Amino acid sequence: MADTFRLLMVQANPRVGDLAANAAKAREAWAAGREGGADLVMLPEMFLTGYQTQDLIRRPAFLRDVAATLQKLAADCADGPALGIGAPEADGEGGIYNAWHVLSGGRIETVIRKHHLPNDEVFDERRLFRSGMVSGPWVCKGIRLGTPICEDAWHPDVIETLAETGAEIILVPNGSPYQRGKLEVRQIVMVSRVVESGLPLVYLNMTGGQDDQVYDGGSFVLNPGGRLAVQMAAFDDEMRFVDFRRTDDGWEAVPGPLAPQPDAWEADYRAMVIGLGDYFRKSGFSRAILGLSGGIDSALVAAIAADALGPENVDCVMLPSEYTSAHSLEDAEGVARALGTRLDTVAIDGPRAAIEAALAPLFAGTKADLTEENIQSRIRGLLLMGLSNKFGAMLLTTGNKSEVAVGYCTIYGDMAGGYNPIKDLYKTRVFETCRWRNANHRPWMKAPAGEVIPVRVIDKPPSAELRADQKDEDSLPPYPVLDAILEGLVDRELSVAELVAAGYERETVKRIEHLIAISEWKRFQSAPGTRLTGRAFWLDRRYPIVNGWRDNL
Template structure:
C-alpha cells in the first residue's frame, strides 16, 4: 500500500487587525482537519493579522501580539496535526513575512518570505526584510517546500532552491487579491513552477474584502504534467482535505472536484458586492445611503448595495431640482421598487434658493456657469451627509471609473461618501454589468432576481441634469471613445502617439490626457472603491497632484 498524506487547506477570510478572531478561525479549521485525519493544516499568508496590513505591521505592539498569539495557538494545538499559519516575525533585528509551523506544542520553525513584491498594490520592501534561502521541512513521510506567495511567481529562484534541497511538493500560502483574469494568471505562473521543478504544487489563497481589495480564493493544485488536480470555489470560504499519494513517479495530488470560476462579468460584480459588504462589516456600518438619480450609475450602486447588505438596509434618496426630468423620477422609483429598498424624496429647491440669495451680492455682474451647477451637486452632498450623520448610514458615492479618471464629478458634491463600488468600472462596462445583473441571479445576492434596473435607465443618454437639456457628451467624448482612450492612457500606459497611431484623434486624446492629470487632486480626496483591474485608482496608480508634464509624442 502506497504512502499517503492528508493536507487540510483553510481557504478563509481573516479580518485585518482582529488577531483573536483570526486565531479562533485558525483553531476551528485545525479542529476540522484533526477530525478528518489531517497530517498538516495550512492557512494562508499573514492570516493571523489579515492582509494587507500596510504600516500597521511595523508597530511593535502589533507584531508582538501577533507572535504571542501564534505561540499560544501552537500550545493549544499540541495534541493533533501540525498547523502552518502566516504571521509577522521579528527576530530582534528585522521584521519578516513568515509562515509559522506549529508542531508539538510550539512553533517548531518559520519559513521567511524571500521575494518581496513592490508593484501594484504591494509595498512589502517597505515593510519586511528579505528572508534567507531555506530548504523544505519534513512532516511525516513528506518533505514540504513552502514558498510564500511571490516566492512562487519567479523562475529559477525560491521554488528551484527548495526542489534542489529535496522538497517533494510545493505548498504555497498566499494573500493574492483579485483582478480581472487573475485565476488564469495564477494557473500560468504555478504551472511554470511545476514544469521547472517536476513537483506537484498546491496553491492556497484567502478570501474576503479589505479596503479596495478582494481576496478571491480559488485555491488549486497542479500535478506534474500540468493538469489541475482540484480547485476550490472562487470567492467562497472553504475547508478542503487534499490527499497526496506516493507513487512510483513521486508524490501526486489525488484528483478532486475542480470548481469552475465564474466569467469576468460575474467575477467583477461579485467582487464589488464582497468589497462593499466586507467594508461595512469591518468598519461597523450596517446600513447604506445613496442618492438615486434615475441614472445608470446610481442604479447599479443601489443593486450592489442591496445584494451586499440586503434591501432593507439600503436607503435611496431622490434629490430633484427643476432640471430633474419626470423620466428620472419614474426610473428612480422603479429601481427602488424592483430592489425592495427604501426611497425618500428630498428636493433641493429650498436650500438652493437660500444659497443663491446668500451669494447674490458676491455674484452680481457675473454670468451663470459651472459654479451654479456645482452648487446643486454640493447641496445634494450636504443633505445626504446630514442624513448619514443623523442615522449612522454610510453614504455611497456613485462615480464610475470614466468619471473618476477625467474628473467629471464635483468634489465635496457627488464625490461625497465613504465608499465607491464603481471606482474601477468604466462607464461602458457599467451598462453591460446592469444587463448582466438583470439576466442573472445567484444565491449570494440578497436583492430580488429579475429586471431590477429597467431598460429605460440603461438606454437613455447619460446626464447629470444640472442644467436644461444637459448630456454627458456635451462635455466628454462618447463613452465608447473615452473609455478606449482611458484604457490606453491608464490601463496600458500607452503614449499619445501610440493612441493616435491606433486611429484616435490627437486633439481628443490630448484633451483626455489633460483632464486625467488635472483631476489628480480629486482622486487624492476620493472614497476608496473595489479594485477590479491592475490599474485601479489608489495603490495601483500613484501620480503627483501637482504635475506640469504632458506627453509630447
C-alpha cells in the same frame, strides 16, 4: 516511511488587525482538521494579521501582540495536526519578515521567510519587510515539504532550490488580490513551476475584502505535469481535504471536485459585492445610503449594495431639482421598487434658493456657470451626509472610473461618501454589468432576481441633470471613445502619439490627458472603492497632484 499525506486547505477571510478573531478561525480550522484526520492544516499568507497590514506592521506593540497570539495558538493546537499559518516575524534586531509559521506539539516548529518581496501594483513589501533567505524543505509526517510564500512561486529560483534540496510536495500560501483575469494567470504560472520541478503544487489563496482589495480564493492543486487535481470555488470561504499518495514516480494528489469558475463579468460583480459588504462589516456598518438619481451609475451601486447587505439595509434618496426629468423620477422609483429598497424624496430647490440668495451679493455681475451646477451637487452631498450622520448609514458614492479619471464629478458633492464600489469600472462596462445583473442571479445575491435595473435606465443618454437638456456628451466624447482613450492613457500608459496612430484625434487625446492630470487632486480625496484592474486609482497608479509635465510628442 508514510505513503499517504492528508492536507486540509483553508480558504478563509481574515480581518486586518483582529488577531483574536483570526486566531479563533485558525483554531476552528485546526479542530476540523483534527476531526478529519489531517496531517497538516494550511492557512494563507499573513492570515493571523490579515492582509495587507501596510504600516500597521511597523508598530512594535502590534508585533508583540502578534508574537503572543502565535504562541498561544501553538499551545492551543498542540495535540493534533500541524498548523501552518502566515504571520509577520520580528527578528529582534529591527527586521520584520513576511513569514509562514508551522505550529506543532505546542510550539513554533518551523518558520519560513518570504524571499521575493513584491513592490509593484498594490504592494510595498520592500518598504515593510526584509527579504528572507531561501528556505529548504521542512518535514511533516516524514514528508519533505517546500513552502514558497506567494511571490516566491512566481519566480523559478525558489522552487528550483526546494526541488534540488529534496522537497516532495510544494505548498504555496498566498494573499493574492483579485484582478480581472488573474485566476488564469496564476494557474499558468503555477503550471510552469510544476513542469519545471516535477512536483505537485498546492496554491492556497485567502478570501474577503480589505479596503480597496478583494481576495478571491480560487485555490487549486496541480499534479506533476501540470494536471489540475483540485479546484476550489472563487470568492467563497471553504475548507477542502486533499489526500496525497506516494507512487513509483513520486507524490500526487488524489483528484477531487473542480469547482466552476466565474467569467469576467460575474467575477467583477462578485468582487464589488464582497468589497462593499466586507468594508461595511469590518468597519462596523450595516446600513447604506445613496442618492438614487434615476441614472445608470446610482442604479448599479444600489443593486450592488442590495446584493451585499440586503435590500432592507439600503436607503435610497431621490434629490430632485427643477432640471430633474419626470423620467428620472420614474426610473429611480422603478429601481428601488425592483430591488426592494427604501426610497425617500428630498427636493433641493429650497436649499438651493437659500444658498444662491446668500451668495448673490458676492456673485453680482457674474454669469451663471459651472459654479451654480456644482452647488446643486454639493447640496445633495450635504443632505445625504446629514441623513448618514443621523441614522448611522454609510453614504456610497456612485462615480464610475471614466468620471473619476477626467474629473467629471463634484468634490464635496457627488464625491462625498465612504465607499465607491464602481470606482474601477469604466462607463462602458457599467452598461454591460447592468445587463449582466438583470440576466443573472446567484445564491450569494441578497436582492431579487430579474430585471432590477429597468432597461430604460440602461438605454437612455447619460446626464448629470444640472442644467436644462444636459447630456454627458456635451462635455465629454462618446463613452466608447472616452473609455478607449482612458484605457490607453491610464491602464496601458500609452503615449499620445500611440493613441493618435491607433486612430484617435490628437486634439481629443490631448484634452483627455489634460483632464486626467488636473483631476489628480480630486482623486486624492475620493472614497476608496473596489479594485478590479491592475491600474486602479490609489495604490496601482500614484501620480503627483501638482504636475507640470504633459506628453507633447
